[in-house]
Amino acid sequence: MHIQMKGIHKAFGTNQVLTGVDFDLVEGEVHALMGENGAGKSTLMNILIGLHPRNEGTILIDGKETYFSNPKEAEQFGIAFIHQELNIWPDMTVLENLFIGKELTSKAGFLNTKQMKALAKSQFEKLAVSIPLDQDAGECSVGQQQMIEIAKALMTNAKVIVMDEPTAALTEREIEKLFAVINSLRKQGVSIVYISHRMEEIFTICDRITVMRDGKTVDTKPIPDTSFEEVVRKMVGRELTERYPARNPKPGEVVLEVKNIGRKDAFDNVSFSVRSGEIVGFSGLMGAGRTEIMRALFGLDSLHSGEMWVRGKKVNIRKPDDAVKHGIGFITEDRKDEGLVLDFSIRENMVLPNLFSFSGKAGLISSKKEKDFVDTLIKRLLIKTESSETAARNLSGGNQQKVVIAKWVGIGPSVLILDEPTRGVDVGAKREIYQLMNELTDRGVAIIMVSSELPEVLGMSDRIIVVHEGQISGELSREEATQEKIMTLATGGQ
Amino acid sequence: QPPEWAKPNNNGNTDDIKIGLSISTLNNPFFVALKDGVVAEAEKQGIEVVIVDAQDDSAKQSNDVDDLIQQGVNALLINPTDSAAISNVVQTANSLGIPVITLDRSADQGEVEALVASDNVKGGEMAAQYIIEQLGEGAKVIELEGVAGASATRERGQGFHNIADEKLDVVAKQPADFDRTKGLNVMENLLQGNPDAEAVFAHNDEMALGALEAIQSSGRDVIVVGFDGNEDAIKSINAGGLTASVAQQPALIGELAVQAAADVLQGNEVEEMIAAPLKLVTKE
Amino acid sequence: MTSVKETSNKKGLQLSQLAGKLGPLLGLILLIVIVTIMNPGFLEPLNILNLLRQVSINALLAFGMTFVILTGGIDLSVGSILALSSAIVANLMLSGLDPILAIIVGVLLGGIMGMMNGLMITKGKMAPFIATLASMTIFRGLTLVYTNGNPITGLGDSMAFQLFGRGYFLGIPVPAITMMITFAILWVILHKTSFGRKTYAIGGNEKAALVSGIKVDRVKIMIYSLAGMMAALAGAILTSRLNSAQPTAGESYELDAIAAVVLGGTSLTGGRGLIVGTLIGALIIGVLNNGLNLLGVSSFYQMVVKGVVIVIAVLIDRKKSA
């Protein structure tokens, strides 16, 4: 299948998102689509499959003008879409999830479960996933859910598959599996649109790349003819120096220490400590239990065993507000779900964890204090916005993430837990976040960073703790850490 | 008292008389008939009527009457949702010099020119008497009560028990809110718990008709005495369904009330209690 | 994830699913045992038949409500739809239409009223609560206008019509049979067809359903229409039982229907629940009403007991899933 999109324009209300985008996909290629957050990548693909109508422009498929009025039509035509946001029904089984909206039925109109099971099984075998089909999808880790989505798309026998950040929730292992599948699909003549913010992946798996900026196509090139630096420059419109800013850590006293903490069915016997001014990276395979450890530390889930000390004092954290009182901040995995009140302005979001410090004697919030505080943070974190009153909803992903970080910077934290701090964030914003982390540690904050991106873990951590099946399987210093060593520990080898 | 500046200046033309009718609820045929009686009589006398319906909410009724006063009515006909709750409204009307006549139910306080109603206590006694006549003393009776707290419920119950407590055996009583559906459901259950019941006294015909359905589908032989004498009930009595009903004359209550209002407005004295006669309807 | 974890996970899952299914049933059995001990008359055949007949109206409303709640919606208007369609059916019969035909027309009209809810909610993007709150008021008002506040009586004595609400077939009350047949049909639709799958999908994650190409609006409109049809069917039974159409019929029935759905373990946030649970929930409410009456509990205390039972049932349900 050969797809040509020409001069595509799209506005949401008064928000002009696409202004004349050209995109071309030939048979059997893996075509990277890159651009900063909000450049319009997802929107362009949503237009292709008929989820959004376009305002202007033509779409040719194999030379013929073709427009779909809904995603189902596109799918029937052979174009499948793995969406950026997971489309998972947590209360439905894996099997039900795989066939949502396209259940196989008998002639009489009843569901044909047997046939669906057989089909699902064979697809899972191809992907080497082993998730029981009658398990609830909600019980699966984010990574497993992503694999379900991928299987779902592959099952349609599509000739074109759009993958919108398919690896954002996957660890290296799953990514390898996925790449193997992509390679075999390519051999069968299937074309793939591959959207990702992970530069390494683009250069590993893709044949061509199209870069978008501010709703326009900047350039399309074969991968061998371009370089990492060129792509970045075209994306952000300026030169970016090295990806990970240099760190010169000066670890101080131990700020947080946990001893033998455990939680039933999640993790046990976890002990570690973090010093002020230090970044401790947490690495591991998907579902290893890192997020669960952090949630429990922060009081979001209850601990069933173990002890915690903050600055040498034993603490009992049962609720997030206890954690906040002890100066612990938590930037969660999913900023939209747990990080931001999307309808709140930047200001309202930023002051949320320490409202009390803006209230006067009568309990009234002083808006001047608030405003001064927020404006300072916006400047310090280089948040791109016209004013502090802009709703968080209207910010790009990277800027949203900065607002979440700012929330916690505001409480003057001793310990900051960052869970996947740059997931789905573009290169430029990523670097700014790293710089911010450095600034924080320079001022004595202890940082715990959970990340599934190995280069990031290696690039930013002073120490790396690897988690395997709910237990700490090893610890590596910055000097001794390599991708291989981490992977060995993460998979339970010695 | 409302401030002087806010009081309405009733200097409109006093030639056309306008009366306000506030009804407790129009979701009940009894009150629909009562309203029709008022409308018919008013038309006959060339009086304009404004009608408001409280939907059985005392608070809404006081708002409604405020609104009627606002429209400059010369007299108020009030069918109270509750005798106590209406008192303030009556007092307000008194203070503005608007005469009040209550229908079917009384007002506890305030000056009322007349109460036009059936004698519900007597009606309750009539029902008990009739059951004794039919089944003899000591018969086992179930009582279906009206809306809790309504004066009709209280008075009919009171009248009924005046006699039944000594001469009958009331084996169960439950409210069914003057409602046919509830009458059916409550009766079905009560029959199960009291298989030896011989008679039912329902505080109105709607409940009686509901109870009758329950009795008929249980195949039991129980006599049912209702209250109101509405069209459906009388049909049922003639068809051998209901045994009897203490008939009120809602339309007559309405007519009498309008007449009383006209009298008062012409400066005539009226009786404080105008009783609409009750009549026991049975199959002839 | 190790295979050990998976198994334990899965077992836990099945057990809790089982408990989720059995919870309401155990509650029902417990209730029946208690009531029977206190008044053995409860188990008499006639009482059981009565009970089934009493339950049928609430159960029908609750079946429709189950679909609505599974999509994450709510329908406060079913009681008013019941009354309006009942009034129309009665009038059609008065004007000489064949009773069975009148009932069919009534059910279709109920479907149209439900469809209006569906349209307000999908095309008008109104919250289901507020859309059906408005239509509850409108339909009730129309019923009162239409009947002038008076019951419609004199429905004649068509045998078929009388049987519909009051009759027996093979010794079982016809309304109970209607209820069971409807249950069977809806069970199949919910669990064995793609329409049922879509119902769950919409309640579980509406955005994802949309992205997956499910015609969310259409499914919802059909579901609210179904709820309307169920209400009209219940209305026809009530009309036959009362041998008249009551303008106040069905007032606050929506609350009992919702209670039945929730007692049956269906989540108000949508996406989770079973229609068999709703049947059990309706039976629980029925046994409670019937049993408390048999035990001679005053209707005031009955209200308290019913409220407390709902709280306990839901709390136990929560505990289990936590």
Add this chain to the structure above:
Amino acid sequence: MTSVKETSNKKGLQLSQLAGKLGPLLGLILLIVIVTIMNPGFLEPLNILNLLRQVSINALLAFGMTFVILTGGIDLSVGSILALSSAIVANLMLSGLDPILAIIVGVLLGGIMGMMNGLMITKGKMAPFIATLASMTIFRGLTLVYTNGNPITGLGDSMAFQLFGRGYFLGIPVPAITMMITFAILWVILHKTSFGRKTYAIGGNEKAALVSGIKVDRVKIMIYSLAGMMAALAGAILTSRLNSAQPTAGESYELDAIAAVVLGGTSLTGGRGLIVGTLIGALIIGVLNNGLNLLGVSSFYQMVVKGVVIVIAVLIDRKKSA
């Protein structure tokens, strides 16, 4: 994102915010104009005073409901709390307690009843709809048990008590003054204190609020207690107006209160809305009730009109935000 885009975004936002604020007000003004044209008597001073008094009870309930709905909850029990607290206050007065003291005790008791809702919802993890549906039944049942179904009368003639529901102060009905003072206090709490901010945060994203260290459970419990206190305050006014406590008082008042909140532009999903909108919403309902009465519209048609107005208002609101 370019700065150009942002500006246009922001202007759009402000405009729609303004429209969101003005929409209900424009609706109210339009309504007043229409009613006045059809019956100029509407604008007479006494009628306006009456209107304010009539509105006050619903407005007080709706103020409390605004907080509840802003957190994404709902409270169906306010009508029953009104009745139960009113009965208790009346009885306290009968037993010789000073009326003002009795009212204060009543309001506190209302707060405790509301707190029970809050506890069921937070600690019991029950859906607000079902928790307050249950407590609505329970509190109503308790009221009936407590009063034995009879109104409580003979409350004596304490001047203070009579003034509370019926009196005037500086020419304005006391209930209207109570309403305005309460409004002012709640406005400050909602818009100027951290408690108010937390209310919005919980409704906007409960998980994010929790992660931000907000004591979500505590805030919610306080909010349901507030709703209970507002209901009890409304109950005290009603008791004074009716010079008696009515066991059936407040039935279905929750629906009018919810309607007022929604007409005022507050979203049922929580996180968005203004208490001034609720005041306007309550006035819209009040003008409708009063105006339709003045125009002599029959109560049946009034129901239809009220339902239709709700639909239209919400539809216009949706259009604007779309």
